[in-house]
Amino acid sequence: MFEEIFFPPAAKRHRAAALADERARYLCHLKEVGTSRASLRKCANDHLNLVLHLDLKDGEQLGMDDVLAAASTWSQPRGRRSETAATAKARQRFISHCRNLLRHIGWVHEVEKPRHPNHDQVVEYEDWLLRVRGLSEASVASLRLAADHFLFWLAERNLALAAVRIVDIDGSVAAEFERGAWSRRTIHNYANRLRTFIAFAQDRGWCRSGLAAGIMAPGFRPDETIPKGIKRSDVIRLLESTQGEKPSCKRDFAVLMLLANYGLRASEVAGLTLDDIDWENSTIRVRCTKPGRIHIWPLSQAVGHAILRYIRDARPTRHGRCLFLTACAPIKPLGRKNLTKLVSDRLAKIGVVSGRRGPHALRHAAAQHLLDHGTSMKVIGDFLGHRHPASTAIYAKVDLKSLREVAALDLEGLA
Numbered sequence: 215m216f217e218e219i220f221f222p223p224a225a226k227r228h229r230a231a232a233l234a235d236e237r238a239r240y241l242c243h244l245k246e247v248g249t250s251r252a253s254l255r256k257c258a259n260d261h262l263n264l265v266l267h268l269d270l271k272d273g274e275q276l277g278m279d280d281v282l283a284a285a286s287t288w289s290q291p292r293g294r295r296s297e298t299a300a301t302a303k304a305r306q307r308f309i310s311h312c313r314n315l316l317r318h319i320g321w322v323h324e325v326e327k328p329r330h331p332n333h334d335q336v337v338e339y340e341d342w343l344l345r346v347r348g349l350s351e352a353s354v355a356s357l358r359l360a361a362d363h364f365l366f367w368l369a370e371r372n373l374a375l376a377a378v379r380i381v382d383i384d385g386s387v388a389a390e391f392e393r394g395a396w397s398r399r400t401i402h403n404y405a406n407r408l409r410t411f412i413a414f415a416q417d418r419g420w421c422r423s424g425l426a427a428g429i430m431a432p433g434f435r436p437d438e439t440i441p442k443g444i445k446r447s448d449v450i451r452l453l454e455s456t457q458g459e460k461p462s463c464k465r466d467f468a469v470l471m472l473l474a475n476y477g478l479r480a481s482e483v484a485g486l487t488l489d490d491i492d493w494e495n496s497t498i499r500v501r502c503t504k505p506g507r508i509h510i511w512p513l514s515q516a517v518g519h520a521i522l523r524y525i526r527d528a529r530p531t532r533h534g535r536c537l538f539l540t541a542c543a544p545i546k547p548l549g550r551k552n553l554t555k556l557v558s559d560r561l562a563k564i565g566v567v568s569g570r571r572g573p574h575a576l577r578h579a580a581a582q583h584l585l586d587h588g589t590s591m592k593v594i595g596d597f598l599g600h601r602h603p604a605s606t607a608i609y610a611k612v613d614l615k616s617l618r619e620v621a622a623l624d625l626e627g628l629a
Contacts, residue, residue, distance in 0.1 A: 330369045
């Protein structure tokens, strides 16, 4: 592997140092997941400096204390054979490269996350949600998160699940009100998800029967708030911020065009594949995970051009059929969390730092744009993939033009 990324003299120096085989195998692994040649060279040089500064011999093992010690000497001018010391960023990169090498070898292990006493039961619950209920991974994750949150709350108070009473469940919900970190809607959803877990626990005999029926979610009206979108001018500035020749700019522009023009959910963009685009008929197939349907949209020229530009000029090859991939190694499909960070970071970059700043803000902005141009609620609902008119009715609250017209009606002395 060293011979592939270095000239012969440098490759020979890397091959002669300790842990040569281990270092070479790790570099092969990095190459397989899409790491660039320049990044491979940086990793290899940091690994070489690690073993040289520690004067390591074959057969000796390392730990994180050794990595930190090597980083301290390497970051000094003499250690780097430079007139200046390493920056904090360079030192952190050195530590990260070396830590990842030790993890790959198996000498450093990830610290296990804390577990509550009912961990195995929650794993069984998660498996049931996936196999029997057939829920999406996102839904299962939110249901498990609620169960884990409740069980950690019990563990902190030395309460066993088998002895839980309805007053304890109510107390866990009330504690979130007092904490003040969750909105009313989040607390409402937490209680409903907790009811699902308690019902499952009842069927398995893990807790008292009849508890699930007694869980009352705090009152919440879905339409008590207005959609938190962003202005159309901010959407335009957001798209302009991605103009550039970097692969990440081309990818982000295509992603944002889909979000802004079609009002897609993050999961729908993440689920797109190369096979979902019919170039001959100018259509794009979208799997609407929430309603569980498939929609065929006409592919606009602007969006199609953005996607084609990304595929031709920026998309990594040989990494599956998923349309959008990460720009840096390890190369993998762009997930919901990646998309949320992508949009949030881009909005922060143009100075939009308040309100909702994830992909859903662009969905709301798309709906608002249609509403401002006189599009009917039925058409907007179909556009967004809503199954029920009530899901779209919330946008009537922000149709300020129509509300002003109603307010200006002449009641002819009836008021």
